[in-house]
Amino acid sequence: MSMRRISFGDAIREAIDEEMARDSQVFMIGEDIGAAGSVFKIFTGLQDTYGPERIIDSPISEAGIAGIGVGAAITGMRPIVDIMFGDFTTMVMDQMVNQAAKTHYMSGGKLTVPMVLRTTMGAGRASAAQHSQSLHAWLSHVPGVKVVAPSTPRDAKGLLKSAIRDDNPVAFFEDKMMYAWPGEVPDTEYLIPLGKGDIKREGQDITIVATSSMVHESLSAAETLASLGIAAEVVDPRTVSPLDTELLIASARKTSRALVVDEGCQQYGVTGEIASVIADGAFYYLDAPVKRMGAMDVPVPFAPSLETVTIPDAAGIVEMAKSLCGKA
Amino acid sequence: MSMRRISFGDAIREAIDEEMARDSQVFMIGEDIGAAGSVFKIFTGLQDTYGPERIIDSPISEAGIAGIGVGAAITGMRPIVDIMFGDFTTMVMDQMVNQAAKTHYMSGGKLTVPMVLRTTMGAGRASAAQHSQSLHAWLSHVPGVKVVAPSTPRDAKGLLKSAIRDDNPVAFFEDKMMYAWPGEVPDTEYLIPLGKGDIKREGQDITIVATSSMVHESLSAAETLASLGIAAEVVDPRTVSPLDTELLIASARKTSRALVVDEGCQQYGVTGEIASVIADGAFYYLDAPVKRMGAMDVPVPFAPSLETVTIPDAAGIVEMAKSLCGKA
Amino acid sequence: MANEGNGGPPPDAEAWLELYERMFRIRCFEEKANDLYVRGHMPGITHLYIGEEAVAVGVCSVLRPDDYITSTHRGHGHCLAKGADLYHMFAELLGRADGYCRGKGGSMHIADQDTGNLGANGIVGGSTSIAAGAGLSAKLRGTDQVAVAFFGDGALGQGQLYESMNMARLWRLPVLYVCENNLYGEYTPNDQTIAGEILDRARAFDIAAQEVDGQNVLAVQQAAQHLVDRARAGQGPAFLQCTTYRYRGHHVGDVDRPYRSPEEERAWEQNRDPLRNLRQDLTAQTRTDPAVMDQLEGQVQTEIEDAADQALAAAAPPATEVGLHVYA
Amino acid sequence: MANEGNGGPPPDAEAWLELYERMFRIRCFEEKANDLYVRGHMPGITHLYIGEEAVAVGVCSVLRPDDYITSTHRGHGHCLAKGADLYHMFAELLGRADGYCRGKGGSMHIADQDTGNLGANGIVGGSTSIAAGAGLSAKLRGTDQVAVAFFGDGALGQGQLYESMNMARLWRLPVLYVCENNLYGEYTPNDQTIAGEILDRARAFDIAAQEVDGQNVLAVQQAAQHLVDRARAGQGPAFLQCTTYRYRGHHVGDVDRPYRSPEEERAWEQNRDPLRNLRQDLTAQTRTDPAVMDQLEGQVQTEIEDAADQALAAAAPPATEVGLHVYA
């Protein structure tokens, strides 16, 4: 299949562009997404194509636009609600959790909420504590919402298209550090199913489960580990919820060692769920405890000298993997 | 030490009454907590004692009163913000997470937020999906906030008094089903430290870690298990965050088997963190995988015929414990 | 004489009788619901609409079947006024599989897309932006549907309402905000929770706002007709404050009501009852024979009894349905 | 002539010069901040207050050191006007251990309780209820402190503001809401995000509201004096809309600004500059020799240079501090 090289941000825009072109029910609402093309400049030109009626610049009303998304979704539209920073999902939790996630169930299956909540995650830009969080664990705790955290342009595009077509509320987390990162995407249309993980690198010695940008830290760690004679398998769940447990467990059973890396805070976060799923499902195959590497349990500090230490990185992953493999 | 028998609700009221009497900085704000004495009728008389200035009936503005709590806390007061149902903490996440939890850190230790957010958890009253959730996992994911989920009147009173005196934001979750439940409390003043778990029943064969009302399900399960020759140890963390990991790991190392029970949804919830902590810390001592029993991953249904199935109960705990102990 | 002075249409016995029948049906439904609760047949609690019938009936009488409404925790009246069926409603209140939501929603979450009812809601203010979303959806789909948001005076405390009104006005959405001002939010009189004038809250967003006697169905109908026509014609959102009164407690368990006086209750029931009002108009102005109304009441009462009995005999949803409808 | 027609106090050269100096200091600080960013010394980005100096200086000139302010993402001006020190501010912007927040907060989170600054804030609207809480705190503690909430026009989109104003008015809290209306929220002109009249948003809550030319420091001072005196005297909250303009981009990286015209920018800078305004008044009305001002400017510029150089030479916080201040 012939491929093109585009950035993660372009992949997001292409997915929205293609879905808006094929389905008039799809529209997007958010702050500064129209003329400004979003603060991350990934939507430049989109409003020219679809007009201000389908690419809607909203007031700074996160809770309100989430509610508007729910109302539009249950009445025949497929809204994409853009929440500029993941840190502001703190303001849409009621609409997402008490309304979007429960409407289908509470109505006994009558109403559906085909809505996508797009937002960002990830630290590393010296944006400090209120613009650097990775809060995808919260919505993953909520039945009725699906949660996606892609790591590559290809996955991002295919998964976002699937999310827009999905009849459930889907929260889509994009690491803002990756918008400019390039990657290969197929020239022709494709979809990537929600709920299916992907093995980003095969290996026999240890399983490294990583999400979003942590996949790249893990892949570079895997390179280093290879040079040390450790073959790491890097598994990307891609969809955080529902989780592709079979894939993760099978890999851990094969390698007998597992490490889980995610950029959300470690305490009560994504790594806890995944680690406990593996520790249970692969119990009789494990040669070492399943280890976790989440972000340090502190608010993200502004000073780069402090911020960098809070995020899991390749070097730390290498160290942890080595000790798990008894090579420390 | 001489004891009295009072209800869980009375224990909450006594803690607030005593702290308001000893410290004029303490006040409480919430909906229908004054003349009405709260919808759970646990504060009857409190406003008569302290007046409408210190037991403040607010409009239905959860986000607003949380923010008012933060502002009052950083300027010398010790607010207790009452959020009627835990389901409505969806509306205070921004103030709790982006403000309360981070203010001390972001200010380099200059400002403190000695605030208590009291709210409820727990299903079982046919209150349906928006009035039955146990959302304590979210704030437990957030560094800077402490999270408490007491199981007995004695713990509730001692922990709430400590929470009010603590200089950090503390989220206090009360299972609304337990308000009427009686228990022994000391006659004289006492405090129970945050961050310390409690062994509610000793045993050698299996560790059952349980929170809030699940402690009682686990204790009755332990009774049944005893009659089957299985000595279960029931451990109550009491404080969900910071978690008393030493106590949990030591117990699991001793029994070599562990089961974690919590009423929040299982996916990405409290059980995942605790199970992974134990599976890691007790790895070389475990004879069986650490199992988890959270609420079923569905919105809480209204019909009692459905609701009851979603909550972990003694019978289910017994079955799980038996199979873990190879007695199934 | 209710319709005098409001310059309404010339008396139309047919139409008035229908309004009378609808209001009477709601009152009987609620009486029966209370009876089912008292007799221990209904799980949980419910909020009765008795006394406020003229609001829902008056407003919904000017709506088309394909127009939308969003409702509240006190939603039976809205549901019936929009055309819901008695049997499926009782079945839902009783948690039966034949209920509108297969027993999963209960009283606080009845939704019926066939009659345009997007659902009752357990979150005060939660549906105000959902209604705006339905209005936006109608606009984007190019229909001339109108969305009506029913909410209580308590919702004026929720910031969500203002975010919703701002966007509805900015984008001229076909939304009618109907504030059911029954003077109390739970157990707190609303002069303690509302600063300033209610209508100014809408006018501040340049939204057409007016007040009407919520106990006079003809006046409500006339006001709603005007505002709905406006919205349907693309002239944007409007706000209608209906002054009304709930005769009973906040919910079926609220029987003492120390927060208000028996005199106040009596005054409303005896001097401003919407049913008595209209009955008088019918006899005085349309010369309708009281016997006609008595007969009508008899028929409705029988309907209610039959529907309730049938619902009581209906089956609860099997436990196997608990996992259905989490995802579409 | 700025103070003519506003019936202000008789010209007082001393006082006016001080206002001039404060405004000039802010402008120089911001120019230097921009310079530090451009030269790659400042981590992250920052939002400059250039053009809006008269608002912060005018309002804070009538406040006592023990009065409170809550600030915004565009907070340097408020911080300096309330009395912050240049060196510790530059150090914070540069992420140094000597910064006001030991480098943990950065530009968007500078707080300084010594001067009553409860903190800049990265959450639009987030501090409006925090200010109300500070006002409530002052009232409960029986002091006559006043709390000022600075926020931009964008915050008018946040429901939180309305919840805050409602409670502030209900409880007559000593709070001044200062809306800095600079016509844009990020890249969107606010006629696209604000329905109705801004002052009506406050009046709807029966809050005294007035508008003032935010480029005229004497007018701002006079208006603020009146409203702060009122609040201090127990007459409740007030709202002051200051019409102003940010000369530069939304943040230091926003240099093209396609969302507004160079003509518009020039018009504001050339015809309404707060510094030029006051300089003219000083010469024309107080006969102050321009040389005095030139000398003053020279002194301030030296202060700025010295403070910035000192900050550049200061040390970053050691990585060991990352775990400090998570909990008090």
Ligand SMILES: Cc1ncc(C[n+]2csc(CCOP(=O)(O)OP(=O)(O)O)c2C)c(N)n1
């Ligand atoms: C966000 C939220 N806060 C609190 C509650 C609890 N609650 C349920 S009904 C109610 C009072 C609502 O008053 P109003 O809106 O006037 O409606 P009414 O009951 O008077 O019809 C409250 C506080 C809730 N359901 N949702």
Ligand SMILES: Cc1ncc(C[n+]2csc(CCOP(=O)(O)OP(=O)(O)O)c2C)c(N)n1
């Ligand atoms: C709740 C929230 N939503 C969105 C943002 C992103 N954001 C930062 S500043 C800003 C514009 C604020 O405009 P305004 O309040 O007018 O202040 P100004 O920048 O014009 O001074 C936005 C949308 C934010 N920080 N917080």
Ligand SMILES: [Mg+2]
């Ligand atoms: Mg009411």
Ligand SMILES: [Mg+2]
């Ligand atoms: Mg602005």
